[in-house]
Amino acid sequence: xxxRIDGKLLADEIVEExxxxxxxxxxxxxxxxxxxxxxxGADPASSVYVRNxxxxxxxxxxxxxxxxxxxxVDQKTLDDLISSLNQDDSVHxxxxxxxxxxxxxxxxxxxxxxxxxxxxxxxxxxxxxLSTGQQSLIPCTPLGCMIMLERxxxxxxxxxxxxxxxxxxxxxxxxxxxxxxxxxxxxxHSRTKDIEATCAEADILIAAVGQPKLITESWVKPGAVxxxxxxxxxxxxxxxTLVGDVDYDSVLSKVSAITPVPGGVGPMTIACLMKNxxxxxxxQLSASLD
Ligand code: NAD
Numbered sequence: 692x693x694x695r696i697d698g699k700l701l702a703d704e705i706v707e708e709x710x711x712x713x714x715x716x717x718x719x720x721x722x723x724x725x726x727x728x729x730x731x732g733a734d735p736a737s738s739v740y741v742r743n744x745x746x747x748x749x750x751x752x753x754x755x756x757x758x759x760x761x762x763x764v765d766q767k768t769l770d771d772l773i774s775s776l777n778q779d780d781s782v783h784x785x786x787x788x789x790x791x792x793x794x795x796x797x798x799x800x801x802x803x804x805x806x807x808x809x810x811x812x813x814x815x816x817x818x819x820x821l822s823t824g825q826q827s828l829i830p831c832t833p834l835g836c837m838i839m840l841e842r843x844x845x846x847x848x849x850x851x852x853x854x855x856x857x858x859x860x861x862x863x864x865x866x867x868x869x870x871x872x873x874x875x876x877x878x879x880h881s882r883t884k885d886i887e888a889t890c891a892e893a894d895i896l897i898a899a900v901g902q903p904k905l906i907t908e909s910w911v912k913p914g915a916v917x918x919x920x921x922x923x924x925x926x927x928x929x930x931x932t933l934v935g936d937v938d939y940d941s942v943l944s945k946v947s948a949i950t951p952v953p954g955g956v957g958p959m960t961i962a963c964l965m966k967n968x969x970x971x972x973x974x975q976l977s978a979s980l981d
Contacts, residue, residue, distance in 0.1 A: 694948040696839050696918075702958035705838070706751050709965045713752040716972060724972035725754040726784040726810065726964070727776050731769065731795065732762030737788045743961055744786070751965040756782060762792050769795060770803055777805040783972035784810035786964065789860075807975055810967040813860065822867050828967055833865040835959030836897060836918045837872070843916055843948050844895075848873035853890050855879050855906070855936070856899035861920055865897055886910075898936035906937040908945055917942060917949040920956045 717723050726748050730741045741757070748755035758772060769787075776782050785808045791797050801809075806816040812830040820827035840847060852874040856862035862878060869876045874895065879886045890896055890910040898906050899920035911917060921936030935952030943949065950956055 693943055693946055694843070696843060696948055696950045696955060698835070698839065698950055698955040699958045701839065701842065702835075702962035705959070705962040706747055706965055709751045709962075709969050712969055716969065716976075717752070720976050722781075722972070722976065723752070723754045724784070724968055725756055725779075725782045726786065726968045727756040727758065727779075727782045729758045729760065729769075729772065729776075729785070729787045731760045731764055731788070731791055734790075737790075740961075741788055744964060747961050747965055748968070751969075753965065753968055754781065764795075766795055766799070769800060773800060773803045777803075777808060782808065783975055784808055784964075784968035786811055807978075808971055810964060810971055811860075812864065812967070818859070818864070821864055824871055828971060829868065829963075830860055830864045831963040831967060832861050832899075832920060832956060832960045833868050834963040834966070835956055836865060836920065837868050838963070839918060839950065839956075839959060840895060840916065841872075847895070850874045850894040851877075851892055852895040852897065853877045853879060853893035854897045854899065855886070855890065856897075856901075856920075858899065861899035862897075865899065869895070869897075900936040902936055903934045904936070904938035904941075906942065908938070908941045911942050911945055913945055914947045915945075917946050918956065919950050919952050922952060922957060 713724060728741055728744055745755050776785050785804050787800050801813045804814055806814045809817055809828050812828040817827040852869045854862050854866045857878050857880045866876050866878050877889055879889050887910050891912050893912055893915055895916050897918045901921055903923040903925050917937055919935035919937040923934050924931055925934055933953050
């Protein structure tokens with residue numbers, strides 16, 4: 692029997708856990724952890740993400756602060772906003788929704804966010820700490836994937852893990868986390884030769900590609916655990932629908948567990964943002980008392 696890993700249910704549990712810890716934190720420090728979300732422009736997908744993040748922040752008991760900037764905002768205005776959020780003691784986490792319009796530098800903004808408030812885990816200091824096995828703020832999507840894997844498999848030590856995709860926000864940090872959990876890790880990507888055969892050896896297969904239903908039955912090992920990060924909008928019978936990078940129906944009877952799209956990794960990403968905001972607040976407050 693294949694297990695369908697319910698990301699929505701698990702995300703609800705995590706937000707519930709975070710909200711209890713937030714209440715303890717607030718009772719201890721008389722401070723409500725604050726998450727500032729910055730959205731530039733009105734891209735429909737980004738607007739939906741931001742709305743969901745704000746909703747979850749409220750459920751978790753966090754103080755949600757939103758900044759909506761016009762699509763033609765200049766770099767200096769955005770830099771100045773980040774600088775003021777860095778200095779604001781009521782803000783413990785800062786998230787700038789990506790992608791940014793092309794006239795703005797994403798790298799400059801990521802580097803401008805204080806590493807202690809970088810709840811997306813994209814700042815080079817956090818990236819470096821993760822890849823050297825030090826404690827850091829971890830990118831939300833791979834963190835959510837690890838929580839699902841560990842709840843499903845327990846100890847991951849010695850498992851063969853294959854990550855499809857090498858992006859900075861998913862593929863690379865995912866590989867670092869799996870390595871930290873003592874997996875034997877392979878990253879495959881658009882230039883990999885014989886990608887299907889490599890994937891078919893994986894005990895754990897993570898798909899983070901952005902290609903609808905790329906991964907089919909012949910790509911998976913019997914009994915594998917498959918985590919599908921991909922979110923792709925396609926048209927079926929004239930209706931817009933979301934599918935993953937994995938052809939769910941094709942692999943279902945062969946794998947031991949799989950995340951659906953939607954309802955798998957997506958909700959976990961947002962739940963982990965709440966977790967990271969609490970973690971950031973805990974570190975900032977305990978550091979200020981040192
Ligand atoms: P990206 O475009 O930055 O990277 C895609 C990676 O896939 C690249 O490294 C590329 O080499 C590789 N790739 C492309 N075509 C390939 C192919 N045919 N075979 C093998 N590898 C190939 O994308 P990303 O930001 O990492 O996102 C990947 C997917 O995950 C997207 O669908 C995105 O929407 C989704 N995503 C979901 C969440 C979530 O919360 N569920 C979060 C982030 C991204």
